[in-house]
Amino acid sequence: MPTITKSNIDYDKRNLSDKALLKLYYNMLKPRLIEEKMLILLRQGKISKWFSGIGQEAISVGVAMALKPSEYILPMHRNLGVFTTRGIPLHRLFCQWQGKASGFTKGRDRSFHFGTQEYNIVGMISHLGPQLGVADGIALGNLLKKNGKVTVVFTGEGGTSEGDFHEALNVASVWQLPVIFCIENNGYGLSTPTSEQYRCKNLADRGKGYGMESFILDGNNVIETYTKVKKLVESVRKRPRPILIEFKTFRRRGHEEASGTKYVPKKLMQEWEAKDPIENFRSYLFSKKILTQEIEETYTNEIKADIDTSLESAYAEDDIVPSKTNELNDVYKLFDYKDIKPNKDVKELRLIDAISEGLKQSMEKHKDLVIMGQDIAEYGGVFKITEGFVNQFGKDRVRNTPICESAIIEAGMGLSIAGMKAVVEMQFADFATSGFNPIVNYLAKSHYRWGQQADVVIRMPCGGGVAAGPFHSQTNEAWFTKTPGLKVIYPAFPYDAKGLLATAVNDPNPVLFFEHKALYRSIRQEVPTDYYTLPFGKASILREGEAVTIITYGAGVNWALETLENNSDISADLIDLRSLQPLDKEAILNSVKKTGRAIILQEDSLFGGIASDISAMLMEECFEYLDAPVKRVASMETPIPFLGNLEDQYMAKGKFEGVLKELLDY
Secondary structure, eight states: OOOOOOOSSOOOOTTOOHHHHHHHHHHHHHHHHHHHHHHHHHHTTSSSOOOOOTTOHHHHHHHHHHSOTTSOEEOOTTOHHHHHHTTOOHHHHHHHHHTOTTSSSTTSSOTTOOEETTTTEEOOOTTOTHHHHHHHHHHHHHHHHTOOOOEEEEEETTGGGSHHHHHHHHHHHHHTOOEEEEEEEOSEETTEEGGGTOOSSOGGGHHHHTTOEEEEEETTOHHHHHHHHHHHHHHHHHSOOOEEEEEEOOOOSOSSGGGOSTTSOHHHHHHHHTTOHHHHHHHHHHHTTSSOHHHHHHHHHHHHHHHHHHHHHHHHSOOOOOOHHHHHHTSSOOOOOOOOOOOSOEEEEEHHHHHHHHHHHHHHHOTTEEEEETTOSTTOOTTOTTTTHHHHHOTTTEEEOOSOHHHHHHHHHHHHHTTOEEEEEOSSGGGGGGGHHIIIIIIHHHHHHHSOOOOEEEEEEEOSSSSOOTTSOOOOTHHHHTSTTOEEEOOOSHHHHHHHHHHHHHOSSOEEEEEEHHHHTTOEEEEESSOOOOOTTOOEEEEOOSSEEEEEOTHHHHHHHHHHHHOTTOOEEEEEOOEEETTOHHHHHHHHHHHSOEEEEEEEESTTSHHHHHHHHHHHHSGGGOSSOOEEEEEOSSOOOSSHHHHHHHSTHHHHHHHHHHHHHO
16 A cells, blocks of 8 residues: 555545445555556557546546436546446456447557447547537537426537637537537647647636636536536536536646657646545545545455456457448448328428428427427528417427527437437528538537437538529538438428428438428429328339439439420430438449430539449449440539529539430430
8 A cells, every 4th residue: 555645635534424434445446456557457458548537536537426327418528437337347348448349449549439328328429529519419408308308418628719619618608508618728738738729818718709608617516526426516506607627637648648748848747646546545534534544445456356357358258350241230220111101182392391391290200309400599580481380389499599600519419319309500501611520520420430320310401503603502411411411301302391301300310301492492292281201212213214324413404304295215224323422333233224315404513422332333344234434514624603694504404415325325
């Protein structure tokens, strides 16, 4: 046992029992002993990487013990104490770090990049910021369920420089969400000191700007951390609201072990080593005769035995055998599609009306569905798709959002973690750029990484032809069709839009639902009045012919129909893809094998678009059936201009008929 000296931290026992104090000590000692073992294994090459939380255990343990096991906590790299305090078996943690099957990510992600519904923990991703908005979504779910639960999320002082931090705190404040934001101010973001991260005196001061309470706590004082957080949590359960806490602490090892700490002044390191949360608490407990050498040895031996036994069992577990089937099957959560046939009662609807009606009927069917977006409540959205929804469903479920696409998409993910559904409206598909990170890195990868569904539909009003210019006219589906884990739907007609939107809401996977603005009020069709669904990955064959296969989607479908109506002598299969991911390969291949010619029409600019992939697929799988080269028709390789005649020149529509006839004459 180390020599016991006077504590350098002033502890106030308050009304805590000796048993509670010993529990705090045990829970801090456990991650410390695990870390010491991991550092040995790292040097031996038995683990690949380690992010050390040595010296910060009081925060993880104090916060985790202040919560109920049923309340979600979103930790970071250095919060091993959260995982151990929640009681995750060490065998499973060690398997996670070694990429074994008994871990949480099946070898697909490392260290603490995982979550577990069993222990109500949601791990971070390397981009750090998104978990703050995810915590908002979980807290929103708790608020709507009125279950009195609190959500706690961690970030570092470096993470507060990200826009997600601002967005998440702003949303939490506006919506008065029961979430506690914990900043571990540990001195450095990798090698960047706090003086180069922010100019305010304390990060807690930022709480004033968001209209929320904020506190500064000694992150090395486990009693202060536990008692203060416990008091705040109990208060938030009774009166839901967000709170910001800044924990003053220090990172005594490298960002990760390979980084080292040469950039840290020696004197500064010594000052913080003297404030070690475990050594000081041990000294305090000995001085109060609460901890004895016998208890200390019992704790140490018990924890070390658990570590050794768990390591042996983790090492003994077989390595994961790569399986392409397993990998591909886990990208998406299995969706048991239910085919609900439409009734015979129909009425003529515009595309915009069909989407509105479909969304309304999904809201009626799924009582846990929340829709979020800018101006969608009383105003009804800029396109009036949600007009009147507030009167029927209330502002809890039809939520105006601040202008913060990233946080709202993340909140949708949080709702999914909380067992609910979300539809998020991008005011324009172009604005998805402001939420790109959570779409492609969080929603798309969550099920593959740790089996967590992202039950979120993102509505994407898109497309040109309305003189809206470069920032309101893009059709950017290709950004998402290449991202495994996302589904991309792009209807051209009211009937399809209504049925596919119902399926999108039912599907537990993230769906990008594209709605062409120029078609909103220009296309009409007889649509069943009742609720119905249509399957993903099933194209619609609108025309049948022998000479050529036309493959398109969105506005391109209507351009192709117009061309065929003006050229009645052209015998063509016209395929409306409707679903871009999953793609109906069978319909495409069967048609091209029949006609021997293929032309793919897209509104998006040519390079890197979905037409290129379909063309490559046809060259690889239908080469011997082709009587001519596969043709692609797309818009110009420029941003979309505003002026009408420039936009007309940009659009693929004007080129299509000429290229089609060239192909037929080949």
